[in-house]
Amino acid sequence: MKRAPIRCDVAVIGAGPAGLAAAVEAANEGAQNVLLLERDDHLGGILQQCIHSGFGLHLFGEDLTGPEYAERFIDRLSSTPVRPMLHTMVVELRPDRSILAVSRRGGLQEILPSAVVLAMGCRERTRGAIAVPGSRPAGVMSAGQAQRFINIEGILPGREIVVLGSGDIGMIMARRLHLEGCMVRAVVEAGSCIGGLSRNLVQCIQDFGIPLYLSHTVSEIHGQSRVEGVHVAPIASDGTLERGRAFRLDCDTLLLSVGLIPENELSRQAGIVLDRPTGGPAVDQRFQTSIPGIFAAGNVVQVFDLVDHVSACGTAAGAAAARYAMGKRAQVRESAVCAGAGVRSLTPQRVAGNEGMVPFFLRARAQTRKAKVRLIDGGDAVIQEWRFPIVRPPEMIRVEVDAGNLPQNGAYSFQITGESS
DSSP states (O other), rough: OOOEEEOOOEEEOOHHHHHHHHHHHHHHHTSOOEEEOOOSSSGGGGGGOOOOOBTTTTSSSOOBBBHHHHHHHHHHOOOHHOEOOOOOOEEEOOOOSSSEETTTTEEEEEEEEEEEOOOOOOEEEEHHEEEEEEOOTTEEEHHHHHHHHOOOIIIOOEEEEEHHHHHHHHHHHHHHHHHTOOEEEEEOOSSSOOOSSSHHHHIIIGGGTOOOOTTEEEEEOOSBBEEEEEEEEEOOSSOOOGGGGOOOEEEEHHHHHEEEEOHHHHHHHHOHHHBBTTSSSSSOOOOBBSSSSSSOGGGGGGSSSOOOOOOOHHHHHHHHHHHHHOOOOOOOOEEEEEEEEEEEEEOSSSSEEEEEEEEEEEEEESOOOEEEEEETTTTTEEEEEEEEEEEEEEEEEEEEEEEGGOTOEEEEEEEEEEEEE
């Protein structure tokens, strides 16, 4: 017998920081029937394995661990009518917003929401994405997988560690494994500067004397059943490997911290327009995607540097989804905003209407000192300008623009100029 579909006002897919914030705010905005769909057996997403501090400094003015930060939103959720559905995997999202999900208890179930918020987060790039030569021995894993092993499962991934990539999770895991008594041979970074936050360079690498090799990469992995070592080669200014100067580091584990990618299989499935620079859905300031009634927030839109920003986006998306579900769907014209010279990516890519302050999140294309961030119109006239002592690609730039300064149906872009460093 076919089960009757579940109907709701708002369905939020993913119960990490963006999803929790979206579900809470959707309920606070007046949505009576909000479902929070999560494939794991706990709320909080990746925060549950991030036991280090550094969360909540902007949003709460406190230095919290990941689980503590998640608990703040879980506590808020408990005072709302939101219905969490754990062990529930969304397997299909259709352009009409209907959802097909499967769970241990309910089996295959159709869900018919009036609005959807995508909050699936991001995933790590793997060895296959960077094509490191060598065999496929045990001991090669992502930094996030190692983090789960040690912080959730209580298992050390290895004893002698090399970390490839200086993203935040890679640097944090270098410190974590050092504190557990492991020998962290090195953090190896292909770029000329680190790929994570400056505070993690200081607190995780420099404070513990962990060797850092910039403009280097792992050129070969050695070992058959288990990693026995890696060769590390310098990268020349033209991008080629200087194999003649390569050196070997003995290790039993290679952790990969080589970038994060928005998790957008469902977005593609639904036919949502994706933004090439961010890898996530193109959205307006309400985080509505190209399909009316489907919103997206957090790392599924673009990979953020701070969880506080992820939650703020989730809050905005949840409120907008609730208003949409309740029939508050004012038709407004849109202006397009794109990444210009010096800007690698930005969110949002559209501004709907001309009321209120619109926060933009940008990433610089290169490290720049005495930086000027400018918003310009199609005729190269400067609408607004901000100045920063330095901007770096790993650290997001947040600026606010008065939507009233953007005449509708216009085309605008952000540019970054300054001194290269």
